[in-house]
Amino acid sequence: MSDSAADPDADRLLGFLTASRWFAGKGRSATLRSVTPLPWLRSPGDWPAVRIEIAEIGYPDAPGEFYQIPLAYRPAESSDTDAAVRVIDDQDHGALSGTDATDDPVAGSVIMSALLAGTTLDADHGRVVCRTEAAADLSADLAATRLTAEQSNTSVRYGDRALLKIFRRLELGDNLDITVHRALNRAETAGTARLYGQLTAEWESRGTRLRADLAMLTELFPHAEDGWELAVAAAESGTDFTDQARQLGVALAEVHRALGSAFPAATRAGDEIAAGMVDRLQRTREFAEPLNDHADALRARFERLNGRTLETQRVHGDFHLGQTLHTPDGWKIIDFEGEPAKPMAERLLPDSPWRDVAGMLRSFDYAVADSPEAEHNGWATAVREAFLSGYTGDDQLVEDDLVIIDAYVADKAVYELGYEIRNRPDWVRIPLSAIARIAGSSRTHQPGKDSEDEDHG
Numbered sequence: 001m002s003d004s005a006a007d008p009d010a011d012r013l014l015g016f017l018t019a020s021r022w023f024a025g026k027g028r029s030a031t032l033r034s035v036t037p038l039p040w041l042r043s044p045g046d047w048p049a050v051r052i053e054i055a056e057i058g059y060p061d062a063p064g065e066f067y068q069i070p071l072a073y074r075p076a077e078s079s080d081t082d083a084a085v086r087v088i089d090d091q092d093h094g095a096l097s098g099t100d101a102t103d104d105p106v107a108g109s110v111i112m113s114a115l116l117a118g119t120t121l122d123a124d125h126g127r128v129v130c131r132t133e134a135a136a137d138l139s140a141d142l143a144a145t146r147l148t149a150e151q152s153n154t155s156v157r158y159g160d161r162a163l164l165k166i167f168r169r170l171e172l173g174d175n176l177d178i179t180v181h182r183a184l185n186r187a188e189t190a191g192t193a194r195l196y197g198q199l200t201a202e203w204e205s206r207g208t209r210l211r212a213d214l215a216m217l218t219e220l221f222p223h224a225e226d227g228w229e230l231a232v233a234a235a236e237s238g239t240d241f242t243d244q245a246r247q248l249g250v251a252l253a254e255v256h257r258a259l260g261s262a263f264p265a266a267t268r269a270g271d272e273i274a275a276g277m278v279d280r281l282q283r284t285r286e287f288a289e290p291l292n293d294h295a296d297a298l299r300a301r302f303e304r305l306n307g308r309t310l311e312t313q314r315v316h317g318d319f320h321l322g323q324t325l326h327t328p329d330g331w332k333i334i335d336f337e338g339e340p341a342k343p344m345a346e347r348l349l350p351d352s353p354w355r356d357v358a359g360m361l362r363s364f365d366y367a368v369a370d371s372p373e374a375e376h377n378g379w380a381t382a383v384r385e386a387f388l389s390g391y392t393g394d395d396q397l398v399e400d401d402l403v404i405i406d407a408y409v410a411d412k413a414v415y416e417l418g419y420e421i422r423n424r425p426d427w428v429r430i431p432l433s434a435i436a437r438i439a440g441s442s443r444t445h446q447p448g449k450d451s452e453d454e455d456h457g
């Protein structure tokens, strides 16, 4: 492990980390506490030499974070050092310049070889365990290309076969996306990708041995269309989307049934869930001043859960159109890591499946944000109804369900307001207008649509 104070290259690495899309500490004062190199996946002498390094980031007022940086090293004299994320001194080969390995097809192939070999590699400060879960028709010859999609991590696709999701901010212990994919595979759920393998690391940090999953290798859906892009395009053109929405509801229900069997289910007091929502409201008000006008109405909506008992289980936790892929074999649901802003302990708690339903209802609201006619001409109403009837199998929602969905829709909108303020200020208007509608309506007849107009129309 190198202490950053003694590392002349620390500024360069910190600059790379903090400028990256996946860096979670934007706007906060971050310092680089240490860098731990894991064992070489390919040693210097063969170029590029490849290894993963773990950077520990510290904040003055918050717990630290670990980020992984896979690097492809080449002799510095023959490389463009401007593109370097790290420059290190190797005792046999002199100065080596390291670039982001996720952009390097040869490094991608080295990582795939390690996965397929199923090796465990050890070095002074750490270990990498490569594990393949399923017999997939994979080889290190598949062309490795980084995805260009906006994402919280970094994914590399291998031909038309596999996707390696490289978790950037590391969660210590088992990664939720991997755990959930494995459970859903065991249940033979059609609506999720097959898990093919994983990379796991162990390393020393301040005298403690830590472990985290580094990456997840899954089936790639080569002909997938992004659910968000499909819904936005359909809303803009007024194309019917009810069949897709109904099928999406069916797919979510199937995933919920599998999650309900694979992980512990429980009942939770509505008071406890409402208290969590009120707490989030209060925390968001600290930096979202427009919430103040609506806080009482939102709180009242959450407190309608008081005195009720909710059936809870493992859920997706951050379900929206961007977590869905439409494929020739139907809808696939991805990214089971839950809400990125929530602490892991909370993401593991059983929750109401209505949280995911509410997430998708909010997502339809986002999808029509720039197509107001879709709300007025019934497109959005039909889509919401189709999704709900696909989810419930055409069962009528009862009053209790509506109260719970309404609370989760409001909670999601509060979360989104915080998310947009921090990440996409131009989008703040979307959750904010939903919050104003929610606060202005006394009750909802149509889940996810909270305007008085709709109540009477």
Ligand SMILES: Nc1ncnc2c1ncn2[C@@H]1O[C@H](COP(=O)(O)OP(=O)(O)O)[C@@H](O)[C@H]1O
Residues within 6 Å of the ligand: 147, 149, 150, 151, 152, 153, 154, 155, 163, 165, 193, 218, 219, 220, 221, 222, 224, 226, 322, 323, 325, 334, 335
């Ligand atoms: N199995 C898959 N097949 C094809 N594309 C996928 C698959 N899984 C994810 N993707 C694509 O990768 C993007 C990022 O995936 P996601 O799991 O949401 O990553 P992140 O957690 O980094 O945001 C998705 O928006 C989708 O376009």
Ligand SMILES: O=P(O)(O)O[C@H]1O[C@H](CO)[C@@H](O[C@H]2O[C@H](CO)[C@@H](O)[C@H](O)[C@H]2O)[C@H](O)[C@H]1O
Residues within 6 Å of the ligand: 151, 152, 228, 318, 320, 321, 322, 335, 339, 340, 359, 362, 363, 364, 366, 367, 416, 419
């Ligand atoms: O990065 P994640 O996919 O885990 O989720 C975060 O980012 C999402 C945006 O990329 C955000 O979703 C919000 O915007 C979507 C449109 O871009 C919309 O469909 C969702 O309904 C809305 O919540 C998500 O909340 C956030 O956790």
